[in-house]
């Protein structure tokens with residue numbers, strides 16, 4: 001019998017035109033029944049009842065106080081998050097959602113992210129080499145205008161580099177694995193783009209128990 005050549009699924013990297021969906025596109029119908037062996041997830045929520053104009057104004061009042069003076073640092077676009085009722089309205093809703101994912105999650109410091117036209121944020125991750133344990137990162141968009149920079153997740157799956165874009169929107173909250181590398185596209189729009197971010201991590205003992213199978217956590221479902 002003539003051997004059958006293995007069918008390889010090809011994936012398009014022509015992904016830049018659209019956002020808010022996976023840019024990991026199957027361009028060839030595969031004859032192979034395959035199982036997913038690696039995956040990662042992000043969760044998207046729309047928060048309500050937030051005074052976004054006030055959040056933007058309060059964040060911009062701290063824009064002179066960058067967390068890094070060196071533009072080669074990924075925290076160059078970051079600044080301290082003001083402790084105000086309007087900002088707490090965001091972080092309280094985030095805390096409730098995180099509690100619903102796993103009540104053992106503990107908050108790590110939060111920060112603000114300001115992107116002016118022409119700026120971008122370099123490739124980075126929050127959980128690798130910075131904080132131990134299994135964790136989740138979050139970003140909330142208090143302002144966004146067309147073209148001011150999608151959130152791009154980047155990971156490697158076998159021989160393919162996978163890009164997954166999320167188009168921000170005012171009021172949108174995105175939760176993802178703290179180990180997921182990501183970047184922000186260059187701001188090619190108008191106006192200032194303001195978001196609020198932070199991390200939540202499981203305690204180290206819980207992390208070890210999750211890794212050993214002693215316990216389970218929904219946090220793992222984000223990590224692929």
Ligand SMILES: [Fe+2]
Nearest residue numbers: 124125126182
């Ligand atoms: Fe980030």
